[in-house]
Amino acid sequence: MTIYDVAARAGVGIATVSRALRGSAPVADATRAKVLAAVEELGFRPSHAGTSLAARTHAANGIVFPDLSGPYYAEVLLGYEETASRLGRSVLVLATHGRDDPVSSVRDLALRVDGLVLLGRTVPDHVIEELTAFGLPVVVVARPEVGAADSVRADGLSAARALGEHLAGHGVRRVAFLGAPEESPDVAERWRGVREGLGKHGIEPTVTPCLFDEASGTRVAAWLLAGEERPDALVCANDEIALGAILAAEEVGLRVGVDVAITGWDDVMAARHARPALTTVRQPMRTLGALAAEVLDQRITGHRTTPRHESLATDLVVRDSCGTHP
Amino acid sequence: MTIYDVAARAGVGIATVSRALRGSAPVADATRAKVLAAVEELGFRPSHAGTSLAARTHAANGIVFPDLSGPYYAEVLLGYEETASRLGRSVLVLATHGRDDPVSSVRDLALRVDGLVLLGRTVPDHVIEELTAFGLPVVVVARPEVGAADSVRADGLSAARALGEHLAGHGVRRVAFLGAPEESPDVAERWRGVREGLGKHGIEPTVTPCLFDEASGTRVAAWLLAGEERPDALVCANDEIALGAILAAEEVGLRVGVDVAITGWDDVMAARHARPALTTVRQPMRTLGALAAEVLDQRITGHRTTPRHESLATDLVVRDSCGTHP
DNA sequence: GCGTCCGTAGGAAGCGCTTTCATGTGATGA
DNA sequence: TCATCACATGAAAGCGCTTCCTACGGACGC
Incomplete structure (x- = not known):
């Protein structure tokens, strides 16, 4: 089930199918209708690898955790995934904890995403600099600003x-x-x-x-x-x-x-x-994740080229372990 | 930085570079050394999209959660990610919670992975059957057996x-x-x-x-x-x-x-x-995730073609909320 | 000494898509 | 009526990789 099948079925060329599907160039209404009908009938879904190769994009973001234990990280991931997928990107996760070669894992991940979020001390600074120098958008979360990477943190x-x-x-x-x-x-x-x-x-x-x-x-x-x-x-x-x-x-x-x-x-x-x-x-864990996804997206889409550094407020929650309150 | 650059540098053909790198066919030791040297010097890393397109594989697994809140899911994910990456696969996560069209999201995900783990009631049975019929290995976790999918659960x-x-x-x-x-x-x-x-x-x-x-x-x-x-x-x-x-x-x-x-x-x-x-x-949350990754891998690699259904034991943890114990 | 075979390597054909470039069509103005 | 132009479309050239098929030597057997 490829773009060729759709093209044949609709009686048009593959270029037209591509254009009709992604709206990258004008297509006559009648033609578009034919294409969409063929897509529907055949249940066509474009191959991700093909698209990714031709369009030089992955439609995916990475996120790297030191480890995933504890509610902290789960919440960040939740916020991140939600926003990333709303922006049309898949999410690849990587936990460096207990890994023999985190740097190499991160480099591998970098090859299959359009941008990367790094939490805390997952990799040394020079790796982040290497990635940004390579042109990959990077956002660090809960980590001091480094190089050209954007950053998102909670201000404690x-x-x-x-x-x-x-x-x-x-x-x-x-x-x-x-x-x-x-x-x-x-x-x-x-x-x-x-x-x-x-x-x-x-x-x-x-x-x-x-x-x-x-x-x-x-x-x-x-x-x-x-x-x-x-x-x-x-x-x-x-x-x-x-x-x-x-x-x-x-x-x-x-x-x-x-x-x-x-x-x-x-x-x-x-x-x-x-x-x-x-x-x-x-x-604000979830917000932290969501914000990271947004900041990253601006870079990926090219809507912003200068670093952005966000700091979110935190709240003191007074309960009883510090002493009794009237 | 492509395989062509490496081939030129090493003075060999791209086919030889590919063979030397993935060991898919014998390469003379001297030649392999030249290739590896060129790879090293150029810092070459194969494009994921190219590989994925040519080899018809993604080297990635998906995992679908209803939501990611709570320690339960974080632990499952941790076990899954750890094992999957040990098996050389990246992990794509998807949380269906709060999504307008979970089924479509899962179908999209299915297109970019070699196999999928579904937790709980994320999608209706017929979608799972559709996916397995399509030839995609699927493992369900904490969900009754369905169709040809493997299953992993905790026996309560x-x-x-x-x-x-x-x-x-x-x-x-x-x-x-x-x-x-x-x-x-x-x-x-x-x-x-x-x-x-x-x-x-x-x-x-x-x-x-x-x-x-x-x-x-x-x-x-x-x-x-x-x-x-x-x-x-x-x-x-x-x-x-x-x-x-x-x-x-x-x-x-x-x-x-x-x-x-x-x-x-x-x-x-x-x-x-x-x-x-x-x-x-x-x-045994983490084990649940790890086991799912393993079961999935067997299917992906073709080491197993018949469904496997695993059930893990759970433990009663007696504390004080049920009554005082001497 | 010649034919054969195996080990090694390169050429080239895809994989499924995007996009450039060229072409054809009907509509427009002179 | 003919040249011009905008628009729609198709052919084809990649994107970077894997792998089939073919070719080249050198070693071997007779």
Whole structure:
């Protein structure tokens, strides 16, 4: 079932079929009708490979995740896919996590898409520069601007400041930040904001390195809470750490929200259902994905040639784990 | 940068370059070395469209989700992507949720992949039959067997029976099942198993229709718990409903696990962190995805031509929401 | 020493589409 | 009435690759 069959059936040339189908050049109404009728009868759908080869386009976008675990990424993907497909593009996903050669995988992916979205620290900067230099539109999400690539991120600074101030209002004195600010600019920003917010009230928080999963949260929190100078607030770099910390606090018999305040970041589903419910910061995940797709599309279609850098607001979500509210 | 450039550089014909690169026919060692050197120097990577057109293959798999929300699907996708890429295939995702014409989207997708995985009720049976009749390998996940398609699912029957018996052991008498068994065979299976498990102890549960989200869970549970014949156990078709039900119980001052038992299904992250922690059934999500990729691959490569139907075991995860354990 | 065969390599024909270029048609103006 | 032109259309040339078919040597057997 090729364009030749359709052409034969409609009694026209293949060029006319192509033109009638994609409207790239005027076709007489009667002819177009014949072509469309033939297409309908034969159930013709153009071969993607043929189109892609001749038109030098893929009608597909890629998106690269460090891993896909957790609700964070699923939401981003959902927003991305929805918008991309509305713009007529398929979506190819790639998770670099646990892959032996992420760079090569990304390069391969780059060959079959018209543009690429990269989340976080999936590949080194020089690879991104290589891709953009090659002419491939690239959007980075949750990662600092790099080269000619566009960028989309959630601005955590003001929410982090608000969180710091809010905690100060609860009367906390010894605040520990759990996470690794040096590993990610986003986390560094959170740390900075919290520090500023607390600083206004004369409180100087400390950083305790912690991996971004629940088990690490439990381990590090347990260690902190058993120490000499027990913190009265644990500000965690994400919700997983915070949920793990809540378990640790319960373990040693401390009341979360009373003896120790614990906060997270992301507002995953479990945050709302934890008891006490977790005070955290909500990120517009789905919007992040949708925006990335849009920004990318502008580049692909050539509607824009200068880099665009978007920053979305985040919201402090106050619940009970930071202390009781009247 | 095409195969012609490489051929010229290496001083051979393009056919030889192709053979050297894909090993489809013997090439003298010296020649192969020259070709590989040229490829290396020129940084040549074969055009995907060209390959795909000539070789009549896409080196890509599709996966179709009803939607991507929730940890369930993210995990499936993760397992799928990991295995598919290990098998040398890219992954195209499609979420039918909120789409005006899912069938057409799936048909489009079918044109650019070598095989397709369909999750749940994304498209009607006749579309699947059409696709398989067309010769496209299809695997359905969490959906009853259909036509010539392979299938992969989690077997919930024994876990559901175990759940029913466990609840009976807690001494519950009036059990309500929240969900819509008629809408999904998987849920029907859960209902059947629970009913059988309880039936052994002379308890006859009832079904209360409920959508599969948290808000519906809260609403339906609130209504049930305020009724005349207040149930002392709410068996929910998934964790979201159950988490919503916990909120409803708290709202009316009932102690979950004491005054009323509540159970879920899926073991999402929030289930573990809810208080009381949710008794639920764990599904091997990631394995489900990985298995689907494998089953699909066998068909694509032609290693198997008869349908394969896999069923994975699920585990009852007993926590506190069904009652206190010593 | 000559014919045969195998291993190797190149030419060329597609794969299904888009697009350029050339052509034919009827309508228009002089 | 004839040249001109806009419009519609078809033929054909790619797009970059795979693979069939053919051809060329050199090694082998007789």
